[in-house]
Amino acid sequence: MRIIAGRFKGKKITAPKKLATPKKITAPKTNEIRPTSDRLRESIFNILSNKFNNDFSHLRVLDLFAGTGALGIEAISRGAQSVVFVDDGIEARSLLRQNIENFAIAGEAKLLKRSAIDLGKNERFAPFNLIFLDPPYGKALGEKAILCASENGWIEKNAIIILEEKAGAALELPSEFTLLEKRKYSNSEIYFLQY
Numbered sequence: 001m002r003i004i005a006g007r008f009k010g011k012k013i014t015a016p017k018k019l020a021t022p023k024k025i026t027a028p029k030t031n032e033i034r035p036t037s038d039r040l041r042e043s044i045f046n047i048l049s050n051k052f053n054n055d056f057s058h059l060r061v062l063d064l065f066a067g068t069g070a071l072g073i074e075a076i077s078r079g080a081q082s083v084v085f086v087d088d089g090i091e092a093r094s095l096l097r098q099n100i101e102n103f104a105i106a107g108e109a110k111l112l113k114r115s116a117i118d119l120g121k122n123e124r125f126a127p128f129n130l131i132f133l134d135p136p137y138g139k140a141l142g143e144k145a146i147l148c149a150s151e152n153g154w155i156e157k158n159a160i161i162i163l164e165e166k167a168g169a170a171l172e173l174p175s176e177f178t179l180l181e182k183r184k185y186s187n188s189e190i191y192f193l194q195y
Contacts, residue, residue, distance in 0.1 A: 001070060004042045006077030013070050014098045016091065036070055036134055036164065040185050044162055045074060047181070047192065048130075051160065056080045062128035062154060064116035064135075064145050069096045069109075071132040071162075076108055084110045084125060116145040119152055127156035137166035147174050150195060161193040 001013040036044075052059070056075060061083040063072035072083035083105075085096050093113060100109050114120070116135065131149065135141035142163045149155050160180075165171065167189045173179065181192040 001038055001068070003074055003077045004038060004045060006074070006079065008073065008077040008103060011103065013068055013073065014095055014102060015068050016095065036067075040164075040188065040190070041070060041074055043183065043185060044071070044190060045078065047183075048160070048162075049078075059130045060126055060128045060156075062086070062131045062149070064131065064133045064149070065141070066096060066111075066132075067092050067134060069099045071134065072109070073099060073103055073105070075130065075132075076103070076105055080108075080130070082108050082110075084112060084128070086112045086114060086116050086119070088113060088115045117141055117148055119145075119148050119154060122153040125154075127159070128154060129156045129159045131155060131159060131161045133161065134164045138169055140172070143172055143174070146177065146193075150174065150176060155195050157195060159195045161191075161195060163191040163193065165189055165191065 001015050003009055003011050056079040059075060059080040061072050061075045061080050063069060063083055063085045066072060066085035066087045069085050072085055076083055087093055087096060096111050100106055133142045133145055142165055146161060167184055167187050177193045177195055179191060180194055183190045
């Protein structure tokens with residue numbers, strides 16, 4: 001996995017280690033982290049680049065269910081002001097710390113150890129205007145996280161939200177969110193929403 005564009009173009013992202021299975025097939029260390037592929041990330045950012053006229057400088061990014069942080073780091077690479085990564089998984093936080101250090105973005109990035117579906121009141125940050133959610137598939141966690149974030153002051157009015165979910169999953173979005181676009185990629189669907 002590598003950054004697609006911007007100041008870190010081509011730089012490798014630290015991802016979950018692979019373990020050998022008895023059949024000598026590699027498998028993720030756990031199934032908790034499912035990094036967004038380079039190709040899918042490129043597609044998402046092509047759409048966002050068109051929407052923002054290639055100017056990410058005004059964006060404050062919230063990366064929920066952050067995993068490796070690939071989406072948030074890609075946004076920083078393209079010029080976003082800052083990113084806050086949220087993940088409560090031990091392996092994810094370890095990978096996030098490594099990536100923040102490897103990319104030397106400590107001044108632009110913060111890591112919060114908390115559940116994306118139980119964020120609590122936002123008392124430390126300006127509301128975010130670009131939000132990424134890549135929750136475990138098929139558990140309606142994306143919808144819960146969006147609702148929690150909006151009710152607790154994490155999302156700015158007119159913010160863009162990108163939600164990745166399993167293809168064919170039935171989403172029940174809060175009425176405050178408008179579906180701008182939906183794209184299917186292999187076994188995933190990407191929802192572009194506006195608050």
